[in-house]
Amino acid sequence: MNDTEFILGRLEKIAANLEEIVSILAPEQAAIYVDASQQVNFIGMEDAMGILDGFGKNSASEMIGKTDYILVYDARKKLLIDxxxxxxxxxxVMKSDYGLKGLDESDISAVMAELRSRICTLALGQYRIQSYRLG
Structure with a gap:
């Protein structure tokens, strides 16, 4: 085995390991979760189901525009202003297709664009917060 074959063999192993790491870090089916500190997180389906279970009877949802995406939230956290x-x-945020489904890569960019178009800044006295406008 010459040096070139050795290097190519090592590179193939590195590429395989990298693909495995990426698949663990970015699951094929995911959901978008905006946490209490307003950080956008990509989470796996198991974590998404745990969050949904945490909403319990207070779970509320609405479709995002005319898309197949649904925003699910705890109704106790909804703000009513004017x-x-x-x-x-x-x-x-998940996909609604005869039940809740995970998002794939193409869905995530579409969801982010839809969310950006519906996020607004609320001025509450001296404070400013980013919020998703329902309805």
């Missing part, structure tokens, strides 16, 4: 409803954090 007749408008907002959710500042603690919501989950």
């Amino acid at each position: 007749g408008e409803a907002y959710v500042p954090a603690g919501y989950l």
Whole structure:
């Protein structure tokens, strides 16, 4: 075995290990979760189901525009301001297709674009918070 074959063999092993690491870090089916500190997280389906279970009877949802994506949130965290409803954090976004489904890579970029178009800044006295506008 010459040096080139040895190097190519090592590179193939590194590439295989890297693919495995990426598949662990970025699951094929995921959900988007905006946590209490308003950080956007990509989580696996098992974690998403745990969050949904945590909402319990207080779970509420709405479709995001005319897409197949659904925003699920704890209704106790909804803010009503001047007749408008907002959710500042603690919501989950998944695909609605005869039940809740995970998002794949192409869905995630579409969801992020939809979310950006519906996020607004609320001024509450001296404080400003980003919130998803319901409705």
